[in-house]
Amino acid sequence: MSLRRQLLVAFALQGAGAAAVMLATVLLAAQLGPEVQGGFSRVKAEVEFVSAFAMFGLPQALFFYVKSGALTARVALRWALGCGLLALPVAAVYAGWRHGDEGVGTMALLSMAVVAMVVHGQLRALLLVRESTVWFNVITALPQVLVLLGVLLVLRRGLGDANAWFALFACSGAVAAATSWTRLRAVVEQGVSPRIGWRELGHYGLAAWLTAALSTAAVLLVQQWVEAGQGAVALGRFTMAMMLVQVPLTPLGYAAPLLLRRWMELPGARAANRVAVAVNGLLLLAALLVGTLSGAWPDLGLGPAYAGATAALAVLLAGAAAEAASRVLTVQASATGLPWIAVRAEATRWGVLAVGWLALPEATLLGVCVIWSVAAWAAALVFVWHARGRSIKVVM
Numbered sequence: 001m002s003l004r005r006q007l008l009v010a011f012a013l014q015g016a017g018a019a020a021v022m023l024a025t026v027l028l029a030a031q032l033g034p035e036v037q038g039g040f041s042r043v044k045a046e047v048e049f050v051s052a053f054a055m056f057g058l059p060q061a062l063f064f065y066v067k068s069g070a071l072t073a074r075v076a077l078r079w080a081l082g083c084g085l086l087a088l089p090v091a092a093v094y095a096g097w098r099h100g101d102e103g104v105g106t107m108a109l110l111s112m113a114v115v116a117m118v119v120h121g122q123l124r125a126l127l128l129v130r131e132s133t134v135w136f137n138v139i140t141a142l143p144q145v146l147v148l149l150g151v152l153l154v155l156r157r158g159l160g161d162a163n164a165w166f167a168l169f170a171c172s173g174a175v176a177a178a179t180s181w182t183r184l185r186a187v188v189e190q191g192v193s194p195r196i197g198w199r200e201l202g203h204y205g206l207a208a209w210l211t212a213a214l215s216t217a218a219v220l221l222v223q224q225w226v227e228a229g230q231g232a233v234a235l236g237r238f239t240m241a242m243m244l245v246q247v248p249l250t251p252l253g254y255a256a257p258l259l260l261r262r263w264m265e266l267p268g269a270r271a272a273n274r275v276a277v278a279v280n281g282l283l284l285l286a287a288l289l290v291g292t293l294s295g296a297w298p299d300l301g302l303g304p305a306y307a308g309a310t311a312a313l314a315v316l317l318a319g320a321a322a323e324a325a326s327r328v329l330t331v332q333a334s335a336t337g338l339p340w341i342a343v344r345a346e347a348t349r350w351g352v353l354a355v356g357w358l359a360l361p362e363a364t365l366l367g368v369c370v371i372w373s374v375a376a377w378a379a380a381l382v383f384v385w386h387a388r389g390r391s392i393k394v395v396m
Contacts, residue, residue: 010133345382
């Protein structure tokens with residue numbers, strides 16, 4: 001299957017998953033209001049952050065070394081399952097620190113959700129090495145579709161507390177992980193693995209881990225910043241705008257694993273450069289368009305409780321233009337064995353956010369969005385800086 005067809009299949013299948021999560025969020029906002037919807041988004045961000053932390057970058061490292069022939073899939077599978085076991089104490093420590101006063105039940109549900117998502121993330125990466133991309137896309141979208149089904153059940157029964165959301169993510173991740181395991185057992189090959197050990201995996205994986213952990217933690221940080229300074233309603237507005245920003249960024253998430261595999265097979269920075277510039281320009285145009293609509297449509301059509309959300313979305317889209325370029329160039333850096341460039345970019349983002357938080361701890365919703373977007377552009381400029389005289393050439 002050609003790369004174009006692979007991307008079209010990815011957009012269709014994974015797009016259904018992303019649409020499912022977006023629909024679930026909109027339904028919660030429309031029927032239960034910004035406080036419940038904000039709580040759902042906060043739990044989602046928490047689980048994603050701890051899962052990214054507990055994966056230790058192994059999905060990317062295992063994919064890189066299995067794809068390059070330095071590691072067999074059978075050995076990689078043992079590494080993946082071992083990481084899932086290690087995720088349990090990591091999640092338990094976080095749950096005790098963050099939710100210790102909410103009871104053992106909440107802590108257990110959070111831990112189970114993290115373990116399920118970690119195992120799913122590891123096995124999903126291994127599926128892409130040997131399997132059809134269709135299976136990879138199905139396994140990626142499956143937990144998102146299950147989340148929508150769970151939200152519909154929650155709405156029907158009138159629940160909506162944190163325990164319900166943790167249980168929902170645990171169940172959806174577990175079903176997807178079990179499906180991945182069943183498929184992998186049929187395609188993992190026999191053979192003797194070359195001598196790739198924890199040092200090689202650790203060096204590559206640490207960079208991928210830091211990139212994922214820092215990026216997800218930044219989202220969590222800003223959510224807490226908004227909630228602490230402006231309250232639960234403002235958090236609902238912010239998370240809704242952030243969720244809508246992910247709509248144009250989501251196709252890049254679909255394409256990233258396929259592009260990584262492609263650019264490992266056919267190295268070269270020119271294609272990545274063209275894609276980065278194209279997505280950057282398109283999202284800047286989108287930000288301009290939404291900004292012009294903010295006066296006439298200030299609440300995104302969701303009612304007075306979401307007043308100001310359209311302006312926030314426009315500002316966040318301006319930052320998403322830089323974020324999109326960064327994501328493309330992160331894939332190119334990883335394909336060429338330079339994953340640490342993305343770590344430097346995320347560290348720069350955190351530096352800008354930290355300065356903004358210290359200077360304006362009670363910034364308005366729009367002010368936080370501006371700082372977030374400035375931080376995204378600062379991160380993108382790191383790739384431009386490293387492109388000078390290197391294999392990753394960027395024109396922005």
